[in-house]
Amino acid sequence: MYLTREQERMMEGEKGVAVRKSMELLVALGEVFEAERLIPVESAHISGVSYKNLGDAGTEWLEEHASMGARCKVRATLNPAGMDMEKWREMNVTPEFAEGQRRVIDAFTSMGVEPTCTCTPYLIGHVPRRGTQVAWAESNAVCFSNSVIGSRTNRESGPTTLASAVTGLTALYGYRLDENRKPGKIVKIETDLETRMDYSAVGYITGKLLGRTVPYYKSMGKPDLESMKTLGAACATSGGIALWHGEGVTPEAEEAARHLDGLETVAIERKDIEEARESLVCDPDNPTYCIGCPHCSLREMAETAELVKGKDMDGRLWVFTSRGVYQKAVRAGHVKVIEAARGRVYRDTCMVVAPLHEMGWEGVATNSFKGCHYSVAHGFDTKLATLPDLVEGAAK
Amino acid sequence: MILKGRKVMGGYAEGEALVSAEPVSFYGGVDPVTGYVTEPGHCCCGENITGKVFVFPTGKGSTVGSYVIYRMKKLGTAPAAIINVETEAILATGCVISDVPLVDKLDRDPLKVIKNGMKVKVNADEGVVEVID
Numbered sequence: 001m002y003l004t005r006e007q008e009r010m011m012e013g014e015k016g017v018a019v020r021k022s023m024e025l026l027v028a029l030g031e032v033f034e035a036e037r038l039i040p041v042e043s044a045h046i047s048g049v050s051y052k053n054l055g056d057a058g059t060e061w062l063e064e065h066a067s068m069g070a071r072c073k074v075r076a077t078l079n080p081a082g083m084d085m086e087k088w089r090e091m092n093v094t095p096e097f098a099e100g101q102r103r104v105i106d107a108f109t110s111m112g113v114e115p116t117c118t119c120t121p122y123l124i125g126h127v128p129r130r131g132t133q134v135a136w137a138e139s140n141a142v143c144f145s146n147s148v149i150g151s152r153t154n155r156e157s158g159p160t161t162l163a164s165a166v167t168g169l170t171a172l173y174g175y176r177l178d179e180n181r182k183p184g185k186i187v188k189i190e191t192d193l194e195t196r197m198d199y200s201a202v203g204y205i206t207g208k209l210l211g212r213t214v215p216y217y218k219s220m221g222k223p224d225l226e227s228m229k230t231l232g233a234a235c236a237t238s239g240g241i242a243l244w245h246g247e248g249v250t251p252e253a254e255e256a257a258r259h260l261d262g263l264e265t266v267a268i269e270r271k272d273i274e275e276a277r278e279s280l281v282c283d284p285d286n287p288t289y290c291i292g293c294p295h296c297s298l299r300e301m302a303e304t305a306e307l308v309k310g311k312d313m314d315g316r317l318w319v320f321t322s323r324g325v326y327q328k329a330v331r332a333g334h335v336k337v338i339e340a341a342r343g344r345v346y347r348d349t350c351m352v353v354a355p356l357h358e359m360g361w362e363g364v365a366t367n368s369f370k371g372c373h374y375s376v377a378h379g380f381d382t383k384l385a386t387l388p389d390l391v392e393g394a395a396k
Numbered sequence: 397m398i399l400k401g402r403k404v405m406g407g408y409a410e411g412e413a414l415v416s417a418e419p420v421s422f423y424g425g426v427d428p429v430t431g432y433v434t435e436p437g438h439c440c441c442g443e444n445i446t447g448k449v450f451v452f453p454t455g456k457g458s459t460v461g462s463y464v465i466y467r468m469k470k471l472g473t474a475p476a477a478i479i480n481v482e483t484e485a486i487l488a489t490g491c492v493i494s495d496v497p498l499v500d501k502l503d504r505d506p507l508k509v510i511k512n513g514m515k516v517k518v519n520a521d522e523g524v525v526e527v528i529d
Binding site: 025053057158 | 467
């Protein structure tokens with residue numbers, strides 16, 4: 001791989017150990033994927049934050065990295081942690097876990113990473129311009145960046161995004177190149193998609209059918225932002241999808257439409273949506289009802305507040321969102337309404353990365369196929385329902 | 397026998413070969429504390445990879461796997477080196493952050509020419525693997 005003189009000096013340690021180690025990682029990956037060279041990135045979104053996944057080893061790696069002098073050169077935001085950084089006791093998280101989580105956040109903060117603790121950086125003002133190169137991890141954010149915004153990233157991991165944040169560089173391969181952004185299969189929607197959960201189901205089915213292939217959706221209707229958020233999250237979970245095109249919907253669809261000749265078409269019908277749902281659910285006795293996978297937008301907070309008015313959620317409805325959206329939801333009065341109905345609102349964390357077993361959860365009900373998939377993987381009985389049905393189910 | 401391939405993470409190591417015909421996930425598939433492969437139904441389930449030259453097709457599974465390799469290195473349970481047919485990002489990342497030598501794309505199929513228990517010297521800096529019968 002070609003390196004500029006300056007990059008060679010970074011590789012030799014002229015800018016410190018942290019930069020050298022970061023360069024080693026980026027160059028090794030560049031070699032693996034046969035990249036010609038490194039290119040600048042405008043921002044990073046870093047995953048691998050929950051102490052549940054990192055454990056002591058990952059935490060120590062981050063602390064070591066920080067002590068070697070790693071500092072962000074470009075804007076970097078952070079994925080969710082394993083708990084609300086303030087209300088963790090109320091979530092039934094243990095003090096030992098909270099201490100580990102605190103160390104993780106401190107290490108990131110000392111490196112100059114913004115402790116946003118959200119999987120939806122794109123909802124709190126971290127929105128790159130179309131066509132720019134970024135290094136984002138968190139598969140739903142990757143999908144949103146590539147598909148809905150049009151900013152380019154591969155499916156990065158915690159260490160690679162941190163390396164990109166510290167050097168401002170990434171290797172040029174994969175979804176960064178025009179040729180790899182072409183669709184590989186046409187997915188024709190042969191039913192009216194009526195709810196956001198329908199879009200979530202379509203994403204889930206697409207990942208199962210296509211694996212890592214880029215889909216081009218036909219007849220997908222006019223999904224709102226929240227529908228695109230949940231669709232991307234689902235197809236990145238059941239498959240390895242990093243980019244989707246939607247006819248008349250996404251910014252690169254018109255360009256993508258020039259490459260449809262000879263592509264295979266697969267259809268998604270109403271019965272496929274029903275089957276996908278049935279493949280995941282098994283009616284739990286005492287589920288916790290959760291929304292916010294990916295983290296709730298302000299509109300979802302408003303809708304939830306409207307639905308819970310005058311009902312008693314009995315502490316069984318959990319709403320997950322980012323600090324950025326939370327502040328706006330407080331100002332708009334939504335948080336007060338949800339809490340008055342005894343619903344809970346938490347920031348910084350979600351149903352996928354919090355230590356749910358240790359917190360005493362017995363089952364999970366959600367409107368997110370991604371959330372449901374991980375709940376099944378973590379050994380919970382699960383239920384899928386739309387937002388109004390979740391509120392109805394949680395009501396005492 | 398000398399095999400030539402590509403350096404992904406440099407370094408030198410030698411050890412006894414452990415060969416897996418199937419891809420390996422370090423997250424959930426290997427116990428970092430003991431070094432045993434624990435994935436149910438995996439062809440190497442029950443084998444210990446500590447100190448071995450671990451030979452397998454490629455990696456699979458969650459990106460958290462990179463940190464598992466790092467944890468094993470810290471605990472002293474990591475393999476001495478890894479040889480892949482063709483590696484991928486999670487393993488490459490794990491080996492780079494943990495200083496575990498990693499080579500792939502050898503000129504002969506390592507799954508065929510390397511057998512369990514053979515002594516293997518991995519000079520990853522040069523991308524050279526020496527197999528001693």
